[in-house]
Amino acid sequence: MTFIDGFVVPVPASNKSEFIEHARKIGGVFVELGALHVRECWGADVPDGTLTDFKKAVQAKPDEAIAFGWIEWPDRGTRDAAMEKMQGLMKTDDRVKPETNPMPFDGKRMIFAGFESLLVSEK
Numbered sequence: 001m002t003f004i005d006g007f008v009v010p011v012p013a014s015n016k017s018e019f020i021e022h023a024r025k026i027g028g029v030f031v032e033l034g035a036l037h038v039r040e041c042w043g044a045d046v047p048d049g050t051l052t053d054f055k056k057a058v059q060a061k062p063d064e065a066i067a068f069g070w071i072e073w074p075d076r077g078t079r080d081a082a083m084e085k086m087q088g089l090m091k092t093d094d095r096v097k098p099e100t101n102p103m104p105f106d107g108k109r110m111i112f113a114g115f116e117s118l119l120v121s122e123k
Contacts (some may be wrong), residue, residue: 001116001117001118001120002036002072002073002074002075002117003072003073003074003075003076003078003079003114003115003116003117004070004071004072004073004114004115004116004117005070005071005073005079005112005113005114005115006068006069006070006112006113006114006115007068007069007070007110007111007112007113008054008057008058008066008067008068008110008111008112009058009066009067009105009107009109009110009111010055010058010059010060010061010064010065010066010067010105010106010109011064011065011066011067011104011105012063012064012065012104012105013063013064013065014063015104015105016042016065018104019040019042019067019104019105020040022101022102022103022104023038023040023069025095025096025101026095026096026101027040027071028095029086029089029093029095029096030071030082030086033081033082033085033086034073034074034078034079034081034082035071035072035073035079035082036072036073036074037071037072038069038070038071038072039069039070039071039072040067040069041067041068041069042065042066042067043065043066043067043068046065046066054066054068057111058109058110058111059109060109064105067105076114076116079114
């Protein structure tokens with residue numbers, strides 16, 4: 001089964017266009033490094049929870065939207081090799097260098113993790 005990197009991040013709503021451009025550049029690099037696909041999503045129905053929710057999980061401010069995304073890899077080995085290469089590219093490739101493609105959000109509040117796929121239901 002595939003390996004998934006997932007993330008949730010608060011993004012100033014006014015930075016939606018910048019977020020899309022930032023994600024387009026970095027997503028392209030992930031695909032070049034072996035990702036099957038990269039999906040970026042913008043919160044359209046993000047309810048407030050009683051105990052916790054997406055907003056609380058990332059300490060979102062009132063003017064921030066929630067972005068949710070994932071990268072699907074063929075396997076963990078491909079992902080691990082890509083992440084190692086990405087570390088080097090962050091110093092040399094303008095698409096991923098923080099100086100030339102800065103994150104349009106507070107990366108300290110991003111939550112992310114890697115997951116092994118268990119089941120895929122498709123039409």
